[in-house]
Amino acid sequence: MSSPIYIQIYKVLKEKIVLGQLKPGDMLLSENELAQQYSTSRPTVRKSLSMIENEGYIYSYPGKGYYVAVPDHNKYTLVFNELHSGDYSINESKLLEVNVIVADEEIARVLQVPLQRKVIIIRRLLSVTEEPVAYDVKYLPYYRGKPIVEKEIQYATFPEMVAQKDSAFAIKKELCISIEYSQPIIEKSLYLKESRPMLVVDQRLFDQQNQPIGWGKTYYKSEYGKIKACSS
Incomplete structure (x- = not known):
């Protein structure tokens, strides 16, 4: 046909x-x-x-x-998924914590919520063939009466976590990649002997009214900090 x-x-x-x-x-x-x-x-x-x-x-x-048109060679398409980055895939996700905390100044500023507002924190340890390679932390606004289903977030990507409340097609995403030095809690989780530079992917999710609905940071060991983009 x-x-x-x-x-x-x-x-x-x-x-x-x-x-x-x-x-x-x-x-x-x-x-x-x-x-x-x-x-x-x-x-x-x-x-x-x-x-x-x-x-x-x-x-x-x-x-x-x-x-x-004149082709724009400065534009690249970056596909990011915290469970698959570069040349490897995360094959183990260990849920370290799912809890309700009060927002400090930084969390309140990013999520645009009042100081001391309750938010959900999710911490995960991501591994490749039993080697911890990334420390993942997410913050979501807390809604009274909305259950937190741990088995649904252990292997979920960030948009999938948020999509339990909002349609995945309605989510707007903002990504920032930077280098930061590791913190003691990360060094302990990733078995690092000392502070070292790490690739950090900062994800911020917004609804259709541009209101923040989630903030996450994934810290990768330098040897696993590889993200690819391609021109369209």
């Missing part, structure tokens, strides 16, 4: 751009011309062009038409 005509047009035009047959700055044929060339309607052509535009290959100039 052949693909719908709009998919065929999409594939042909995208291939011409990728292969360099259409270069940055080149103007595409008009919607009318493409419709005639492919014996179809303008709405069908417009659907194809919209798909290519959404992927960043072309842009529209009102009243003139569509042009091939």
Whole structure:
């Protein structure tokens, strides 16, 4: 079964751009011309062009038409999952603590809650073939009457934890990667003999109104602190 005509047009035009047959700055044929060339309607052509535009290959100039965009090589797609990073996967997650605490100044500031507001803290030790490689801590606003199911969070990623309350598709994410020196509680959990630099991934989750719904930090041993990103 052949693909719908709009998919065929999409594939042909995208291939011409990728292969360099259409270069940055080149103007595409008009919607009318493409419709005639492919014996179809303008709405069908417009659907194809919209798909290519959404992927960043072309842009529209009102009243003139569509042009091939200049690729942005400064943009990368970073896929992060605290249970899978770099060339390895976490195969053991040990739940160290699930508790309700009162927010200190830093937690209150990040989660935008009143000082001393109750929050849930979750601490985990992440290991690869029995070797502890990362210390993971998460903070979630506390809601009275909402059960904390430990078995559901032991191997859950951060968005999955929050998605027990909010739709996973409604969550907005912010990621910050930095280097910090280990703290005594982390050194003890990861069997470090002294303070050392660690790769730290700071995750902040927001709802559709941009209100914080979760804050987490994962501390990786330097030899396991590898995160990959690729250009689209």
